[in-house]
Amino acid sequence: MNIRRFGKEIVFILDLLIIFVISTILFYILPESNGTGNHNFALLLPNLILFLLCWSIPQYFLKTYDSLWRYAQSKEYLMMFLGGISGYLIFIILDFIILEKRVSITYSFVTYAISFLCMLLMRMCYRQYRKIRISKSKDKTDAIRIAIIGAEDVGVKLLEEIENDLSGRYQTKFFIDDNIEKIGKRIHNIEVKGPILQLENFLRNSQISELIITIPILTEEKRKVILDICASMKCLVKILPDSLSILKNDDKHLWNSVRAINLEELLGREQIQLNNEEIEQFLLHKVIMVTGGGGSIGSELCRQIAKVKIKKLIIVDIYENNAYDIQQELRQLYGEELALKIEIASIRDKEKIDQLMERHRPDIIFHAAAHKHVPLMEDCPEEAILNNIFGTYNLVQAADKYGVDKFVLISSDKAVNPTNIMGASKRFCEMILQSMKEVSKTEYVAVRFGNVLGSNGSVIPLFQKQIAQGGPVTITDKRIVRFFMTLTEAAQLVLQAGAIANDSEIYVLDMGEPIKILDLAENLIRLSGHVPYTEIPIIETGLRPGEKLYEELLIKSKELIATPNHKIYIEHQNKISQKELKKNLKILTRALKTKSSDKIKEAMKQVVPTYKDPDEVNGHS
Numbered sequence: 001m002n003i004r005r006f007g008k009e010i011v012f013i014l015d016l017l018i019i020f021v022i023s024t025i026l027f028y029i030l031p032e033s034n035g036t037g038n039h040n041f042a043l044l045l046p047n048l049i050l051f052l053l054c055w056s057i058p059q060y061f062l063k064t065y066d067s068l069w070r071y072a073q074s075k076e077y078l079m080m081f082l083g084g085i086s087g088y089l090i091f092i093i094l095d096f097i098i099l100e101k102r103v104s105i106t107y108s109f110v111t112y113a114i115s116f117l118c119m120l121l122m123r124m125c126y127r128q129y130r131k132i133r134i135s136k137s138k139d140k141t142d143a144i145r146i147a148i149i150g151a152e153d154v155g156v157k158l159l160e161e162i163e164n165d166l167s168g169r170y171q172t173k174f175f176i177d178d179n180i181e182k183i184g185k186r187i188h189n190i191e192v193k194g195p196i197l198q199l200e201n202f203l204r205n206s207q208i209s210e211l212i213i214t215i216p217i218l219t220e221e222k223r224k225v226i227l228d229i230c231a232s233m234k235c236l237v238k239i240l241p242d243s244l245s246i247l248k249n250d251d252k253h254l255w256n257s258v259r260a261i262n263l264e265e266l267l268g269r270e271q272i273q274l275n276n277e278e279i280e281q282f283l284l285h286k287v288i289m290v291t292g293g294g295g296s297i298g299s300e301l302c303r304q305i306a307k308v309k310i311k312k313l314i315i316v317d318i319y320e321n322n323a324y325d326i327q328q329e330l331r332q333l334y335g336e337e338l339a340l341k342i343e344i345a346s347i348r349d350k351e352k353i354d355q356l357m358e359r360h361r362p363d364i365i366f367h368a369a370a371h372k373h374v375p376l377m378e379d380c381p382e383e384a385i386l387n388n389i390f391g392t393y394n395l396v397q398a399a400d401k402y403g404v405d406k407f408v409l410i411s412s413d414k415a416v417n418p419t420n421i422m423g424a425s426k427r428f429c430e431m432i433l434q435s436m437k438e439v440s441k442t443e444y445v446a447v448r449f450g451n452v453l454g455s456n457g458s459v460i461p462l463f464q465k466q467i468a469q470g471g472p473v474t475i476t477d478k479r480i481v482r483f484f485m486t487l488t489e490a491a492q493l494v495l496q497a498g499a500i501a502n503d504s505e506i507y508v509l510d511m512g513e514p515i516k517i518l519d520l521a522e523n524l525i526r527l528s529g530h531v532p533y534t535e536i537p538i539i540e541t542g543l544r545p546g547e548k549l550y551e552e553l554l555i556k557s558k559e560l561i562a563t564p565n566h567k568i569y570i571e572h573q574n575k576i577s578q579k580e581l582k583k584n585l586k587i588l589t590r591a592l593k594t595k596s597s598d599k600i601k602e603a604m605k606q607v608v609p610t611y612k613d614p615d616e617v618n619g620h621s
Contacts, residue, residue: 012059015119016052022115023048026107044519047095051111054091058083081116087151088112123242143171147208149199149226150215151177151192154240158214158254159188173208196222199229212258214238227523236528280308280490286405289314289362291347291395292369294322297410298543299329300491301366306586312339314360316369318346347391350398357402366494367395368410370426377422378545382592388425389432389588397433400440405481409433409446410500411506413483416448417610420547424604424611428584431505431608434573435581446506447497448571450483450514452490463521467528472537475519476544481514493568500563508560547614 016391028045062083091108146162148155155175162170175192176199177183183194203211213226227237288305292298293315299322305313313330317323323342330340337367341360345352347369370388371377377384392409399407411430414423433444453460459482460489485493490510497507518538525532532538560569585608589605605611 003086008215010054010378011293012368014122015115016056018118018122019052019055019111019115020048022118023051023111026114029422044344045578046118047108050094050098051091051108054087054094054571055084056087058086059092064326080119084116085114087182093336115431144169144209145171145173145207146212147174147176147202147206148172149176149196149211149213149269151175151179151182152215153185154504155212155214156187158212158240159190163188170210173206173226174202187259196226197229203235208235208236210236211429213237276492276497279304279495281476282495283308283310285311286363287312287314287360288364288366289356289360290366291316292367292410293317294319294324294326295368296487297490297494298368299326299367300332300353300487301368301494302326304488304491304495306334306338306340310339311363312341313362314341314343314356314362316343316345316347316356318344318369320344346387347395348386350394353394353398354401357398357404361402362404363397364406364408364498365404365496366408367392372412372422374414374420374422374547375544377425378420379597381421381597381604382595384421385423385588385592385600385604388422389428392429393432393585396436396444399442399444400436404442406498407433407444409444410494410495411446411448413450417612418608418613419612421601424608427608427610428604430573431576431584435578437575437577440576443502443503445497445500447494447509448506448561449485449490449493451485453484453486459517460520460524463524464528467525467530467536470536472539473522473525474539474541475517476541476547478518478540480517480547482517485509496565496568500565500568506573506576507563508569508571510567510569543614545614 025043059080062079064083088108092105148158155177159172159175162172172190175182175187175190175298176196177192178195180193180194182192185192202208215222220580227318240254240258277309283305288310290298290301290305290313291304294317298315298317302315304328315323315326323344327340327342330338334340343356343358347353347367369391371384396407398404409429412423412426413593414420415426415430418424418427430446430448431445435441436444451459464474493507493509500507521538522532525536525538530536560571562569585609587603588600591600594600
C-alpha cells in the first residue's frame with residue numbers, strides 16, 4: 001500500500017495527537033489548569049474533545065491539510081495560523097457557554113501555543129529530512145547540473161521544486177541574473193551570478209548540462225542575446241514559457257511546463273502581430289473555402305478562421321488523411337458550433353470544382369493547394385504545371401463565374417526570379433490573377449512569403465530528426481540563406497492580406513533579415529546540448545536540382561507601396577491581358593503533350609520570362 005496517498009490524513013491525525021499529548025501533560029503540570037486544582041482526567045476530557053473539534057473545523061474550511069507541506073510557503077503557514085486562532089476563539093466562546101467545568105484561559109492559551117509550535121516543528125523536521133535525503137541522492141555523479149537564468153519568484157519556485165524532487169535527477173548549481181542587488185547573494189544557499197552578458201564565462205568549466213530560462217517578461221532582444229551565448233557552448237537550453245502567468249496561477253509543478261526552445265524563438269526577431277480585429281470583420285458570417293486545407297499552411301488557416309463566427313468552412317483537399325485530421329481537430333474544439341464541410345477533390349478536376357462552387361457558393365477562397373517540393377517538381381515538371389497552374393486557373397475561373405468576393409492565392413518567395421519549375425509555376429499563378437484585373441468583380445490577391453518553420457518538408461524538422469539520431473546533419477550548401485516565418489505568422493499574413501481592399505496585387509511580408517541555413521543548423525545542434533562537427537557532423541550534399549543559394553521576396557525593379565500594416569507591402573505588377581494568358585496556357589498545353597521534361601521547362605521559360613537556370617543565378621552569388 002502506498003502510504004503517500006494518505007498524507008493529509010496522517011498529518012491531521014498527528015496534529016490531533018500533538019494536541020492530545022500537550023493538553024494532557026499541561027493539565028497535570030499547571031497548578032490551576034482547570035481553576036479547581038482537581039487533576040482528574042475526566043474533568044479534562046470534555047474540554048479536550050471540544051478543543052480538538054474547534055481546531056479541526058476551521059482548518060477543514062481553510063483547506064490547510066490539502067497543502068503539500070514540502071512546497072509550503074508563508075501563505076500555507078499563515079492560513080494554518082489563522083485557522084488555529086479562529087479555532088481557539090471558538091473554543092473560548094463554546095467552553096464558556098456549553099461546559100460547566102471549564103479549563104482556565106491560561107491553560108488553554110498555553111496548550112494552543114505549544115501545540116502550534118510542535119506542529120510547525122514537525123513540518124520543519126519533515127522538510128529537513130526530505131532535504132537530507134535529496135541532498136544524498138544528488139551526490140550522485142550522474143545528476144544533471146543545471147543553471148537557472150532569472151532569480152525572480154518563478155526561478156526561485158522552480159529551484160524549490162527541484163530541491164524537493166526525491167529522484168535527485170537535477171542539481172541546481174547557480175542562478176544568473178542582471179539584478180545588481182541579487183548578484184553575489186545566495187537564495188536557498190544557491191549563488192546568484194551575473195550579469196547575463198557574462199553567461200559564457202559562468203558556463204565555462206562549470207559542468208552545466210542544461211540552462212533553464214525563467215525570466216517572466218523576456219524581450220526578443222534579450223532572448224536572442226541569451227540564445228546566441230548559449231549556442232556557443234555545449235549546453236541544452238530550455239525555457240519556462242509564460243512564466244508570469246504560471247506564477248499568478250500558483251502552479252505547483254513548474255517543471256512540467258519547462259520545454260525546449262521553440263522553432264520561432266530561433267528567428268531572432270519578434271513575432272509579427274497583425275490586426276486581428278480587421279481580420280475578424282473580414283471573415284465574419286462568411287462562407288469560406290480553403291483548398292489544400294489539410295496541409296501545413298491550409299490547416300493553420302482553418303484553425304485561425306474557425307476562431308471567428310463564420311457561416312461555413314469548406315475544406316477541399318485531395319489527401320483524405322490530412323483532411324480527416326483537421327476535421328477531427330476542429331470538431332473536438334468547436335463541435336456543432338462550427339459549420340464544417342470536408343470535400344475530397346482535386347483542383348485539376350474542373351467539373352468537380354464547378355460542382356463544389358455551385359453547392360457551397362463561397363464568399364472567400366483561400367487557395368493553398370499546390371505541389372511545393374522543389375526537387376520533386378524538377379523530376380516531374382508536368383505535375384507542377386497541371387496542379388499548380390491549371391488547377392489555379394480552374395479555381396480562378398470558377399470564382400469569377402460564381403461571384404466569389406475575394407480570392408487569395410498562397411504564393412512563394414521562389415516565384416521571384418525563379419530557378420526551378422515549382423517557383424516558375426507559382427509565378428505563373430500570380431500572372432493568372434493579374435489577368436483578372438478589371439475583368440472580374442472578384443478581388444484577386446496573392447500573398448508571397450518565405451519558408452515556414454515546422455511545415456511539412458521544411459528543413460528544421462529534418463535537422464531535429466537528424467540530431468535526435470546522432471547526425472549527420474545535411475545541408476545542400478553552406479552559403480544558402482533563406483527567409484523564415486512561423487506557421488501562425490504565415491496564416492495571419494494570408495488573412496490580413498485578404499482583409500485589405502485591393503485587387504490583383506501581390507502582398508509581401510517584411511520578414512527581417514534572411515537566415516543562413518548553416519548558422520541555423522549549428523545553433524540547433526548546440527541548443528540540443530551537442531557540439532557541431534565533433535559530436536554531430538554537418539555535411540554538404542550539394543545543391544539540389546532547381547535550388548538557388550538565396551531567395552528574394554521582391555522583384556527588385558518594382559517599387560513597393562506601404563499598407564496600413566507596416567509589415568505588409570504591395571508589389572504592383574503590370575496587367576496581363578486575357579488574350580496573352582490564354583496564349584501562354586496553349587504553349588504549356590502543347591508542351592505537356594510532348595511528355596518531354598526539357599520541352600516543358602523550355603515552354604515555362606517562354607511564358608515566365610524571369611525563369612532562369614540555377615547556374616545563371618548561383619554563378620553570380
